[in-house]
Amino acid sequence: MTELFTKPVAMPKADAIVLRLPVFLRRSLFAILVVSTILAGAALMTLAFSVDGLDTVDLILTLMFTMTLPWTAIGFWNAVIGLILMRTTTDPATAVCPPLVAASDQTPITSHTALLSCIRNEDADRVCRNLDLMIDGLADAGVADQFELFVLSDSSWPEAILVEEQRVAELVERWHGRMNITYRRRKDNPGFKAGNIRDFCDRWGASFDFMLVLDADSLMAPETILRMLRTMQTTPSLGILQTLVVGLPTTSAFARPFQFGMRLGMKSYSIGSAWWQADAGPYWGHNALIRTAPFIEHCELPILPGDGPLGGWILSHDQAEAVLMRRAGYEVRVMPIECGSWEENPTTLPEFVRRDLRWCQGNLQYLKLLRLPGLLPISRVQLLLAILMFISSPAWMTLMVIGALRMMYSTTPIYDPLLIQILFWSIMSMVFAPKLASIVDALATSTGRQGFGGTPRLLLSSFVELLYSMLLAPVMAIAHSVFISGLFFGRAVVWGAQRRVVHWIGPFAALRRFWPQTLVGITAFTWFASYTPNDALWFSPFFAGALLAVPIAVTTSLPALGLLLARIGLWRIPDEVEPHPLLRRLQLPALQSRRQLLESRPALLSEAAAEAVE
Numbered sequence: 001m002t003e004l005f006t007k008p009v010a011m012p013k014a015d016a017i018v019l020r021l022p023v024f025l026r027r028s029l030f031a032i033l034v035v036s037t038i039l040a041g042a043a044l045m046t047l048a049f050s051v052d053g054l055d056t057v058d059l060i061l062t063l064m065f066t067m068t069l070p071w072t073a074i075g076f077w078n079a080v081i082g083l084i085l086m087r088t089t090t091d092p093a094t095a096v097c098p099p100l101v102a103a104s105d106q107t108p109i110t111s112h113t114a115l116l117s118c119i120r121n122e123d124a125d126r127v128c129r130n131l132d133l134m135i136d137g138l139a140d141a142g143v144a145d146q147f148e149l150f151v152l153s154d155s156s157w158p159e160a161i162l163v164e165e166q167r168v169a170e171l172v173e174r175w176h177g178r179m180n181i182t183y184r185r186r187k188d189n190p191g192f193k194a195g196n197i198r199d200f201c202d203r204w205g206a207s208f209d210f211m212l213v214l215d216a217d218s219l220m221a222p223e224t225i226l227r228m229l230r231t232m233q234t235t236p237s238l239g240i241l242q243t244l245v246v247g248l249p250t251t252s253a254f255a256r257p258f259q260f261g262m263r264l265g266m267k268s269y270s271i272g273s274a275w276w277q278a279d280a281g282p283y284w285g286h287n288a289l290i291r292t293a294p295f296i297e298h299c300e301l302p303i304l305p306g307d308g309p310l311g312g313w314i315l316s317h318d319q320a321e322a323v324l325m326r327r328a329g330y331e332v333r334v335m336p337i338e339c340g341s342w343e344e345n346p347t348t349l350p351e352f353v354r355r356d357l358r359w360c361q362g363n364l365q366y367l368k369l370l371r372l373p374g375l376l377p378i379s380r381v382q383l384l385l386a387i388l389m390f391i392s393s394p395a396w397m398t399l400m401v402i403g404a405l406r407m408m409y410s411t412t413p414i415y416d417p418l419l420i421q422i423l424f425w426s427i428m429s430m431v432f433a434p435k436l437a438s439i440v441d442a443l444a445t446s447t448g449r450q451g452f453g454g455t456p457r458l459l460l461s462s463f464v465e466l467l468y469s470m471l472l473a474p475v476m477a478i479a480h481s482v483f484i485s486g487l488f489f490g491r492a493v494v495w496g497a498q499r500r501v502v503h504w505i506g507p508f509a510a511l512r513r514f515w516p517q518t519l520v521g522i523t524a525f526t527w528f529a530s531y532t533p534n535d536a537l538w539f540s541p542f543f544a545g546a547l548l549a550v551p552i553a554v555t556t557s558l559p560a561l562g563l564l565l566a567r568i569g570l571w572r573i574p575d576e577v578e579p580h581p582l583l584r585r586l587q588l589p590a591l592q593s594r595r596q597l598l599e600s601r602p603a604l605l606s607e608a609a610a611e612a613v614e
Helices: 013-020 023-048 056-067 070-088 092-096 124-140 158-174 192-203 222-234 255-277 292-298 317-327 349-368 377-409 417-431 433-443 446-451 455-487 507-530 533-542 549-555 559-568 581-586 589-613
Strands: 113-119 147-153 180-185 210-214 238-243 288-291 331-335 341-343
Touching (some): 056 377, 070 092, 070 417, 113 124, 124 147, 124 158, 124 581, 147 158, 158 180, 192 210, 222 238, 255 331, 255 455, 317 331, 317 349, 417 433, 433 455, 455 533, 455 549, 507 533, 559 589, 581 589
Parallel strands (some): 113 210
Antiparallel strands (some): 238 288
C-alpha cells in the first residue's frame, strides 16, 4: 500500500502551515526536543551530585534518573505542541488527522461492519444495556442493516455464562429482522482477547469490510461510529482509526479525580502526539475501527518463544497489532475528539493496580518484538517507549534507595541543594504539563470553563487532582517494581474480570494488597525523620503516597464519599454539565445526583429568600 490515498482537505492558512511540515521533519524535531530535555536533566543531575566529585555511585544515580525521564519529556513536549495547535488552528483534530471527514458529512454508508463485544466473566446486564443503546442509535440513523453484532465470550464462570446467554437472547429477539446478532463462547481462551478476535476473523472476518472492537464497558455514540466509517471509506490507506476514550461520569471517589485529570490532560497530549506520530499512531485495543482484510492478513500475533511470564501469548496485543498494520503499509491514526466514545474507569485503587500490572507484563513482552523484521523505525521506538513506561518504576525505586543510603553514610554534602530544587520543580512542571496546558486552553473560553463547572471549580479540582496524582505516583511505582521483580520468579497476572461497580475496600483487604507500599512509606518517613528532616519536604512526593496507600484505598472506595463528590461537583467533567443524549438514557448515578441537586436548588433559594424576609 502507498500513502497517496489521503483525502485532501481545504483548510485555513494556519492549518495548512502545520500540515506542510513533512512528517519526517516533525518526528526529527520532536526527537531533538525530547533527547535535549533528557540530556539537560541528566546534566543537571550530574552537576547536583558533583559537589564532592563524581564516583561510580553518582553515575549509577544519574543513569537511574535518566531512565525515568523519557516519558516525562515526551508528555511535556506533547502538551506544549498540543497547546500551540489548539490555540493556533481552527480545527486541531483535522490538522493532525487529515483523513478525518467533517462531522456533518452525509456520505452513504456502503460498507459492512462487525461490532465486536469482547467479554470475559462480565456483568452481562451492563454489557447488553450499552450494546442495546448503540444498536438503537444506529437503527435511528437508518444504517442498522449495515452492521452485525458479535458478542465474543471467553467467560468461564457458570453464573456469568447463564446471564450473558439470557441477555444476548433478549437482544436477538428485540432486534430480530433489523440487525443480525451472534453469540459465541470459547470453552478456553488461548491468546486472551487477541485470540478471541482472531477466532472471529477466522470464522467470519472475510465477510466484513471493518470491525469495531469494543470492550465490555465500551459505549459509542452512533454519530461517532458513522464519522469513523465515512473516514475509513474515503481513505483506503487507513487501517486503524482509534478514538479518544473518556470515562463515563462516575460516583467512585477514586475514579472521579482520575477521570477528571485524564479528561483535562487528554486533549493537548493527544493532539501533540498525533502531530508527530501521524500515520503511525496508537491503538488501545477498544473503541477503534479496523480494516478487516489487512488485519487478517498482516496482524496475527506471534506466540513468543520461551517459558515464563514474558513468553507465550501476548497480553498487550493492541500496540503490537498497530505496528504490524503499519508494517503492512496501512495508516494507524487517532481521532483526537473527546466526544462520543466512553469506557468505565476502575472504581477502586486495587482494581486500577490490577489492570496496570496486566499492561505492565504485556508491555514487557515487547522486548521480544523489537527485532521483528520489517518494522518501521518509528514503530520500534514506540515499542521501546511502551517498555520504558514500566521499566522507569524500578529505576525510580533504585534511585531512591541508593540515594537514601548514600545520604545516610556520607559525612559530607553529596548534592547541591539549589540544583536539586531546580531539578525538582523542572520535573514537576514537565510531569503536569499536559494538564496545565489543557487548563490554559479551558480557561481561554467560556465554553471550556463551563464544561468543567466554572472557573473556581475547575481551578480547585485541578489543584486537588494534582495532589492526588502525586500521592498515587509512588503507589504505582512500587506496585510496578514489586511485580517486575516477581517476573524473574515466574509470577504473572491472571486475566480476570474487572469489578466495575462502586464497592468498599476494607482496611485489612487494603493492607493485604498494599503492605509493600506501606512498608516503603514507613521506612522512608523514619529514615528522613532520623537523618535529614530538613529534606523531608522536598522528598515527600516520593514517599507520602506510599505511606498513605491503605487510607487512600479505603477512603476513595467509600460509596457515600463518591456520591457526595458528584453532588457538589468536585472533579466535574463536561459529560456531567452537558450530557450526551446517550448518557442521559443510561441513568448514571453521577448524572442523577447532579440533576437532583439542580432540581432542588430553586426550592432552596426560595426558602433562603423567605428566611431573609422574615
